[in-house]
Amino acid sequence: MQYFLDLLIVGLSIGMVYALVALGISFIYSGLDIVHFAHGEIYMIGAFIGVMLFKYTGMSYPVLLVASMILTGLIGVAIERIFYRRLTRAGGGYTVAGMGMIICGFGMSIVLQNVAYLIWGAKPLPFPVSFGMPLELTDALVLPRSYVWIVGVALVLMVALHLFLKHTRLGLAVRAVAANKEIAYLMGINVPLMISVLFGIGCALAAAAGVLVGPINYVQVLMGIGILIKAFAAAVVGGFGNLPGAVLGGLLVGITESLGAGYLSGSYKDIYAFILLIVVLMVRPAGILGVSVKAKA
C-alpha cells in the first residue's frame, strides 16, 4: 500500500507535467489547427530560461516561473508570427493546408535544439532550487516539496486557463477565434492578435512544465524529445483538441508509467504510455473525452 501510494504520487506529479504540455498542444491545435511538433523544444527553452533567471537574477521560484512563462510565451509568439503564419496563407490566412505545417514544426524543433545547444551547450545544467524539507504526511509517507509544487502550480494554471476562457471578455474572444475566425472578425475581434494570444498561452504552459520539472531533473538540450512524445500520447488519449481531455490523458499517462515502472519493470518505463495509448484507441478511437464531431475549445 505504501509503495503503491508512493508510485501514485510520483505518477501524479509527472502526469501533471505531461498534462501541462499536452494542454498547450491541444489548445494550439483546437484554436489554430496547428499540430505543434516543436512544443517539446518550447518546454526545453522554458526550462533553460528558468535556470538562467535562477542563476543570474536570484528571483524567487514563483517569480521566475511566471517570468519564464512570459518570456517563453513571447518567443512562441515570435516563432508563430515569423514562421508559421506564412504557411496559413495557403489556407486563406486562417488554417493550415497540407503537410507544410508538420514539416515546419519538425524543422523548428531541430533549429531550436541547435540554437539551445549553441547558447547553453550539451552539458546538462542543474536547477538547484531548494524547496525545504519534505512534507511528512504520515510516519511512512513522505512527500518531497518539489512534487507539491508541480501539482499545485499545474492545478492553479489549469483553473486559471479555465476561468480565463469562460469568464473574461478576452477569453470569450479566444474561444470565438478558435471556433470560426471569419465570424470572429465580424464580431470586431482582432483575430491576428488573438491567434498570438492563443499560441503564446500554449507556449507559456509548456514553459511552466519545464520550470517545474527542472529541479527534479537536469535541464538539457534534448529534454524536449521525450516529453513531446508522452504529451502527444496524453493529448490523444484524452481526445486531441479537448482541453479537459489533455489533462486527464496527462494524468493517466503519468500514473500508468509510474505504476508500470514500479510493479513490472523500470527499464521498459517508456513503453507503458504507448500500451495505454493503443488500448484507449482500440476502445475509443477519438480518445476518452473526444467526440467524433470536432468540438472546439
Next chain:
Amino acid sequence: MLKIDKLEGGYGSVQILNGVSLAVARGQMVALLGGNGTGKSTLLKAISGLIKPWRGSISFDGERIDGLRPDLIVRRGLVQVTQGKEAYPALTVEENLRLGAHVRKDRAGVRRTLERVYEYFPILADKRRQHSATLSGGQLQMLCIGRGMMSEPKMMLLDEPSAALAPQVVLDIFRIIARICREGMTLLLVEQNVRMALLLAEYGYVIRDGVVHIEGPADRLISDDNVRLSYLGGTVADRDAAMNLRQ
C-alpha cells in the same frame, strides 16, 4: 452613410464583382437583391473587410473603409449580421450576444444593450444559458440580429435574414427588422425574398453578374417585370424570345 463606387473584386484570379456602385443614406433601409451566384455575398464580404477589393472604393460615414481589417470596420460602427447558421453553436446564447459587444468596454452600457436585446427577443432571454446549438432556425436568426445590435452600430448589413425559414417565422423576423429601422438604424438588407424586402425597404438594387442590373425606389421595382425575371435568370428579351418560340 455608405457609398460604394465601381467596386471590383473576387477570389484568387476569379473576378466576381465587376464594378458595383450603390449608396445608402442615413436612416434608410435599402434592399440588395439577386439570385444565387450573382455576387451578393462577395459584395458583403468586401464591405465587411473579409476580402480586399481590387479596384473601386467603399466609404462609410465619409471615410474610406476598403482594405481595412474587419475588426476596425466594426469599430467604426458598420456591422454585418450573419445568417442564423453562423451563430457559435458551442457557446451559450448570452455568450454569443456578449461577443457582439466585443468592441465595447463600458460594462454597464453592454448590460443595458443586452437587456434591450432581450426586450426585442424575449425568447432569447428564456434561453440565455442554453447552447445556441439547441435553438431553432428562427431563434438563431434572432440571436444573430441581437448579436449585431450589441455593439450599438451606426449601420447594419443583414445577410439574408429570411434564408431557410418557415413563412410565419419570416414574418416575425421582418417585423423586427422594420422595428429596428423605425428606431433610426441604417440598414442594407441583402435578400432573396424579393417581395418582402421591397415591401420593407425604400430603395432597391438588383445585382446580377457582379454589377447593379436594375435600381430604383422599392415601390416601383416591386411591379417591374425585369426584377421578377432577374430571379428566374432571364430578361425581358428572353421572355419575349420564349414567347416567340411558343407561337
